[in-house]
Amino acid sequence: MDELVKKWDEILNYLKNEYAITDVSYDSWLKPLELFQIEDNKLYITYNGDQNSMTLGYVTRKFTTPLKITIEELTGIHFDEILVISQENANKLKQEKNLDYLNINIEETTNYEERRIGNSSINPKFTFENFVVGRNNRFAQTAALAVAESPGEFYNPLYIYGGPGLGKTHLMQAIGNYIEKQNPNTHILYVTSEEFTNEVIENMRTNNNATAMQRFRDKYRTVDVLMVDDIQFIIGKEATQEEFFHTFNALHAMGKQIVISSDKPPKDMETLDDRFKSRFDMGLMADIGYPDYETRMAILNKKIEEKNFTLDESIRKYIAENIQSNIREIEGALNKLIAFSRLEKIEITMEIAERELQNFISPNISREITPQLIIEVVAEHFNITVDQMASKNRSSSVVRPRQIAMYLCNTMTDSSLQAIGLLLGGRDHSTIIHGANKIEEEIDKDENTKNLVETIKKKINPN
Numbered sequence: 001m002d003e004l005v006k007k008w009d010e011i012l013n014y015l016k017n018e019y020a021i022t023d024v025s026y027d028s029w030l031k032p033l034e035l036f037q038i039e040d041n042k043l044y045i046t047y048n049g050d051q052n053s054m055t056l057g058y059v060t061r062k063f064t065t066p067l068k069i070t071i072e073e074l075t076g077i078h079f080d081e082i083l084v085i086s087q088e089n090a091n092k093l094k095q096e097k098n099l100d101y102l103n104i105n106i107e108e109t110t111n112y113e114e115r116r117i118g119n120s121s122i123n124p125k126f127t128f129e130n131f132v133v134g135r136n137n138r139f140a141q142t143a144a145l146a147v148a149e150s151p152g153e154f155y156n157p158l159y160i161y162g163g164p165g166l167g168k169t170h171l172m173q174a175i176g177n178y179i180e181k182q183n184p185n186t187h188i189l190y191v192t193s194e195e196f197t198n199e200v201i202e203n204m205r206t207n208n209n210a211t212a213m214q215r216f217r218d219k220y221r222t223v224d225v226l227m228v229d230d231i232q233f234i235i236g237k238e239a240t241q242e243e244f245f246h247t248f249n250a251l252h253a254m255g256k257q258i259v260i261s262s263d264k265p266p267k268d269m270e271t272l273d274d275r276f277k278s279r280f281d282m283g284l285m286a287d288i289g290y291p292d293y294e295t296r297m298a299i300l301n302k303k304i305e306e307k308n309f310t311l312d313e314s315i316r317k318y319i320a321e322n323i324q325s326n327i328r329e330i331e332g333a334l335n336k337l338i339a340f341s342r343l344e345k346i347e348i349t350m351e352i353a354e355r356e357l358q359n360f361i362s363p364n365i366s367r368e369i370t371p372q373l374i375i376e377v378v379a380e381h382f383n384i385t386v387d388q389m390a391s392k393n394r395s396s397s398v399v400r401p402r403q404i405a406m407y408l409c410n411t412m413t414d415s416s417l418q419a420i421g422l423l424l425g426g427r428d429h430s431t432i433i434h435g436a437n438k439i440e441e442e443i444d445k446d447e448n449t450k451n452l453v454e455t456i457k458k459k460i461n462p463n
């Protein structure tokens with residue numbers, strides 16, 4: 001505890017910089033945090049800021065994981081859990097020294113849904129119920145359902161592949177939700193391959209290598225179901241690939257279910273080790289193709305219904321006819337119309353739809369490629385925000401997208417380096433050049449980067 005107290009300010013500051021937390025956020029959420037006590041390898045922290053029905057829950061959800069990681073990095077101390085409690089509860093606790101009491105109060109005063117820490121990687125939004133089945137995805141849907149019903153039994157691993165925005169992640173999450181509902185005790189772990197990679201790298205950086213590695217293995221090798229999304233990003237990264245290989249073998253040997261997604265089948269992944277190809281061949285491959293018109297229409301209708309919106313038949317047809325190769329874009333188009341309608345408080349007409357959806361559809365007019373657009377598309381691709389792209393955040397999950405944006409802005413537009421730098425959080429021209437060059441070199445050397453950049457380019461300019 002003493003060491004923590006000594007380093008507490010440093011820990012908070014480090015956290016602020018590392019996660020690019022804004023001043024206002026820091027003042028409202030982090031500054032009011034005070035160390036309280038350690039019990040059962042759990043760290044109790046009090047929150048002394050303004051309290052209402054959501055503050056404790058919010059602080060818990062947003063900051064306890066980053067805090068855990070930061071504390072571990074700066075002090076080497078690992079906590080199983082970090083709990084944020086109110087000052088009031090802390091006082092009572094001091095008097096009564098009674099943990100049961102505390103636990104009850106935590107349940108009452110915080111309303112965070114994610115108490116199920118084990119399976120919190122599963123998003124309840126994506127289920128089989130709201131997955132529309134069409135010719136293009138019927139096989140994959142059936143395979144996924146079979147795996148969900150009998151994890152580890154018949155199809156192991158399940159390998160789902162297909163282009164972006166066609167429902168791979170949705171299906172994986174549906175498997176997770178289904179299993180969890182059937183058997184809440186099943187330990188399910190869903191990770192993106194970026195998360196997996198980052199953890200491996202993080203481990204190699206940690207001083208205390210052996211325990212860090214052990215913890216990593218404990219985490220990955222004690223699950224009943226492991227899902228790794230977008231595996232194409234792991235392939236080619238030596239250490240990560242190696243670690244994944246061992247994880248895979250260990251789980252497979254124990255009869256645990258593995259689900260993998262990728263943008264292409266194993267045979268087309270040139271740099272994929274033969275060891276993997278044979279492992280993947282043991283299981284089941286399922287591809288998702290492009291949806292036909294009827295399926296696109298059915299999905300659109302489903303989303304409209306979910307979002308409690310109404311949209312004229314002719315406009316729905318307009319969307320389903322024109323956006324053909326990516327469900328995510330169909331959803332994006334719909335969201336845009338919903339936002340417009342709610343903001344302007346008017347019903348969407350064909351004229352409005354045509355105007356507002358130019359960027360999604362643009363049959364003849366090709367949309368202008370601006371650095372702004374590129375940054376948005378890159379951020380979307382990596383599932384991070386535009387603000388993060390412009391922030392000082394130096395974690396690899398942000399640095400790489402940022403460099404890719406630098407490269408693309410530099411090669412796809414006539415904008416000056418200064419202008420690009422300005423959009424990316426006021427970076428100077430040498431930083432932009434450095435980032436752009438780095439990606440350019442990688443493209444020459446590495447097939448994956450080349451593919452990745454090609455994919456993003458197509459998103460930016462589909463024509």
Ligand code: ADP
Pocket residue numbers: 126130131132133137162163164165166167168169170171299302327328331
């Ligand atoms: P991928 O992982 O293949 O890139 P996602 O699973 O993220 O794609 O799908 C993108 C979006 O499209 C998600 O919001 C998902 O819910 C939706 N979607 C894709 N396919 C379907 C489908 N068959 N039914 C309903 N929604 C779908």
Ligand code: MG
Pocket residue numbers: 168169170229230
């Ligand atoms: Mg996905």
